[in-house]
Amino acid sequence: MARPPDDSGVVGSLVVVGQELRRRNASTVAVDLLYLFTIAFLATLALRGFWPAAIAALPLASFLYFAWHASRPFFVANVGAIVFAVVATEWNLLPL
Numbered sequence: 566m567a568r569p570p571d572d573s574g575v576v577g578s579l580v581v582v583g584q585e586l587r588r589r590n591a592s593t594v595a596v597d598l599l600y601l602f603t604i605a606f607l608a609t610l611a612l613r614g615f616w617p618a619a620i621a622a623l624p625l626a627s628f629l630y631f632a633w634h635a636s637r638p639f640f641v642a643n644v645g646a647i648v649f650a651v652v653a654t655e656w657n658l659l660p661l
Contacts, residue, residue, distance in 0.1 A: 578641070604629075606650070608621070608625065609651070
């Protein structure tokens, strides 16, 4: 007997993200992109020293907490934005 396809993997998550983007209108997608930009900015700010990291810690924690409770793909997108911003900053690709 054939098993049904497993939708809990990466492909299943990408399908869910595509379906969510199709159901949303342009303004909600713009807000999500602004949210990701803000979290990436806070991540680069946290790399600038102790006090900038202290200033960025509470908003970063709040944004990640919200993303964790919103959906798994949104949380993964936020963590990805943080990783991308940190790597790009360390490689001197971002002007901050």
